[in-house]
Amino acid sequence: MKAIVQDRYGPPGTLMLADVDAPVPAADEVLVRVEAAALNAYDWHVMRGDPLMARLALGRSRPRARIRGRDFAGRVAAVGAHVRQLRPGDAVFGDLGDANGAFAEYVCVRETLVAAKPANLTPQQAAALPLAGITALMGLRDVGQVEPGHRVLINGASGGVGTLAVQLAKALGATVTGVCSSRNVDLVCSLGADHVVDYTRDDFTRDTRRHDVVLDLVGNRSLTALRRPLTPTGTLVLSGGGVYRGGSLIGPVWLIARGRLVAPFVRHRIVTLTAAPSRQHLDTLRAHAEAGRLTPVIDRTYPLHEVPQAIAYLEGEHARAKVVITV
Numbered sequence: 228m229k230a231i232v233q234d235r236y237g238p239p240g241t242l243m244l245a246d247v248d249a250p251v252p253a254a255d256e257v258l259v260r261v262e263a264a265a266l267n268a269y270d271w272h273v274m275r276g277d278p279l280m281a282r283l284a285l286g287r288s289r290p291r292a293r294i295r296g297r298d299f300a301g302r303v304a305a306v307g308a309h310v311r312q313l314r315p316g317d318a319v320f321g322d323l324g325d326a327n328g329a330f331a332e333y334v335c336v337r338e339t340l341v342a343a344k345p346a347n348l349t350p351q352q353a354a355a356l357p358l359a360g361i362t363a364l365m366g367l368r369d370v371g372q373v374e375p376g377h378r379v380l381i382n383g384a385s386g387g388v389g390t391l392a393v394q395l396a397k398a399l400g401a402t403v404t405g406v407c408s409s410r411n412v413d414l415v416c417s418l419g420a421d422h423v424v425d426y427t428r429d430d431f432t433r434d435t436r437r438h439d440v441v442l443d444l445v446g447n448r449s450l451t452a453l454r455r456p457l458t459p460t461g462t463l464v465l466s467g468g469g470v471y472r473g474g475s476l477i478g479p480v481w482l483i484a485r486g487r488l489v490a491p492f493v494r495h496r497i498v499t500l501t502a503a504p505s506r507q508h509l510d511t512l513r514a515h516a517e518a519g520r521l522t523p524v525i526d527r528t529y530p531l532h533e534v535p536q537a538i539a540y541l542e543g544e545h546a547r548a549k550v551v552i553t554v
């Protein structure tokens with residue numbers, strides 16, 4: 228099968244289209260014929276092995292998983308002996324986690340990390356949901372405990388996670404403030420945001436509205452600034468962004484300083500989020516999608532052999548929502 232492989236960390240030029248053996252499903256796995264895959268900021272961090280600390284988990288001198296990509300949608304081609312809920316031909320979507328392998332014609336995935344595709348979405352739209360959607364869902368519902376009537380502020384509202392987070396926050400009954408650049412104000416409004424702050428003109432941390440939850444997807448502001456728009460007992464959810472910037476040493480120190488050590492001395496709840504894929508979360512995303520409450524926004528679509536160009540585009544950090552690969 229064709230796949231995008233990588234034998235050393237580095238820039239997009241280290242990614243190659245290659246012929247490799249198709250994987251064979253273990254007893255608890257399904258083999259999926261991939262129809263679409265989606266890019267995440269995660270993919271370019273793995274590609275570059277950045278931050279260096281992440282290489283402890285991903286592989287020291289090169290990525291242990293040779294094929295890149297996490298999010299996919301496609302059709303089940305074969306099932307392992309212990310798989311009970313899925314059958315060949317089923318349309319599915321999922322997140323491979325650190326196992327990677329989605330930028331390929333076939334993937335093997337544990338049954339617990341895959342779910343039925345939302346019936347009303349194309350494979351490209353469905354592939355755009357898993358990691359970004361689970362991050363938004365965990366940040367708002369599981370960690371932020373957003374309830375009807377809450378005020379939620381999303382910094383990075385026009386990105387892959389943010390465009391889904393705006394819609395999910397509305398689905399949870401919140402009043403939503405989205406923060407993005409001028410060119411994305413209309414987009415964020417169209418997703419249902421009640422207020423939009425253009426960060427090129429205004430400083431959202433000076434916003435006089437007080438929010439129950441601030442979801443930070445950018446990581447370019449201090450903890451002090453991010454806490455300012457919170458109610459006295461509000462929750463600050465930190466997800467990515469600056470945690471990665473500055474490479475190996477600054478990353479963990481930043482994480483500790485922003486998310487952990489400071490927390491006991493402040494009234495606000497401050498939580499650093501790590502998204503963990505699960506079928507339950509995928510099922511929830513499907514329910515929202517099929518009810519018309521969640522529609523992924525796709526910025527650009529590339530063919531499989533152009534994954535390097537797609538990653539280079541995403542790495543610019545100003546993609547509008549999701550970048551998708553058609554396989």
Ligand SMILES: NC(=O)C1=CN([C@@H]2O[C@H](COP(=O)(O)OP(=O)(O)OC[C@H]3O[C@@H](n4cnc5c(N)ncnc54)[C@H](OP(=O)(O)O)[C@@H]3O)[C@@H](O)[C@H]2O)C=CC1
Pocket residue numbers: 267268269358359362382383384385386387388389407408409411426444445447465466467468469500501502503541544545546547548
């Ligand atoms: N903790 C976890 O488990 C996960 C963490 N993440 C992290 O979450 C972050 C967001 O991911 P994702 O949405 O996919 O990323 P995207 O690249 O799709 O989005 C980036 C967003 O950042 C905004 N942005 C860029 N520069 C600035 C700036 N100077 N000031 C304010 N906003 C800015 C962009 O807005 P605009 O274009 O309008 O400028 C855009 O909305 C990433 O850092 C990613 O690593 C993602 C998934 C899981």
